[in-house]
Amino acid sequence: MRALAIVSLAVVALSPGAGVASATTIALDQCAMFELCSQVTVTTTLVGTEIDVDVLDVPGSPAFGLFGDTGANRAFGFNVVDPDAGIAIFNVTSGFSYAGAGVTGMGGGLGDFEFVIDGPHGGTNALLPLHFRVSRAGGFASDLDLFEANAVGYYFGAHVRNDVSGLTGFAGAQDPPFSPPSINAVPEPASLILVGTGLLIVARRFRRSRRTTGALSR
Numbered sequence: 001m002r003a004l005a006i007v008s009l010a011v012v013a014l015s016p017g018a019g020v021a022s023a024t025t026i027a028l029d030q031c032a033m034f035e036l037c038s039q040v041t042v043t044t045t046l047v048g049t050e051i052d053v054d055v056l057d058v059p060g061s062p063a064f065g066l067f068g069d070t071g072a073n074r075a076f077g078f079n080v081v082d083p084d085a086g087i088a089i090f091n092v093t094s095g096f097s098y099a100g101a102g103v104t105g106m107g108g109g110l111g112d113f114e115f116v117i118d119g120p121h122g123g124t125n126a127l128l129p130l131h132f133r134v135s136r137a138g139g140f141a142s143d144l145d146l147f148e149a150n151a152v153g154y155y156f157g158a159h160v161r162n163d164v165s166g167l168t169g170f171a172g173a174q175d176p177p178f179s180p181p182s183i184n185a186v187p188e189p190a191s192l193i194l195v196g197t198g199l200l201i202v203a204r205r206f207r208r209s210r211r212t213t214g215a216l217s218r
Helices: 189-216
Strands: 009-012 023-027 040-047 050-057 064-066 076-078 087-090 115-118 130-136 154-162 168-174
Touching (some): 040 154, 050 064, 115 130
Antiparallel strands (some): 009 023, 023 040, 040 050, 050 130, 064 154, 076 115, 076 154, 087 130, 154 168
16 A cells, blocks of 8 residues: 655755755655554765765654565665666664675565665664665765665665554655756755845846936936
8 A cells, every 4th residue: 555645855955055955855655554654764965975874763753663684574775876886885873784785675565676784683673773874986976866766666665663563564765756857956045035135136226227217318
């Protein structure tokens, strides 16, 4: 069952002078059990030419964790926009580890991912938050370089557990409502205000100039 919740996307400008989005947060809102939907978020942040990934449970919701390290039951999966050669995954939160090259299965109908993170073996040991950093030979230009859909349309996948009820299952992020090429140049609200103010000043001066010209011609 697809979740009724809409994918939530938050763009955060971390560099005040840059005027472009450098971090993206998306909810894992596609799941078979509604209680597990939109309870975990993934944030990608460009740090220099590398990307930080932070997986968190939503504040105010029941405690959630990730788990899985065998077969098609893995903790977290993601892809990299080509080229995906020369990828390194490091600074992984204790209790998690990179599953290694060739491990792609996530389970739960989420399909295969290019890169998979293993977590605790059993659900009772499920953990969050999860943090890791991704680097690539030649570097990344945008945090959106981790937004590549797999064969069944998922950008991220996770094996989650509600630590209060004990309910477990899979959740993913599919079809985010944005176009990666255009979101890289999102103006900050402050920039939009400055542009609008400038246009207003120019318009007022133009009107004054016309009035002065008209008075002189009489």
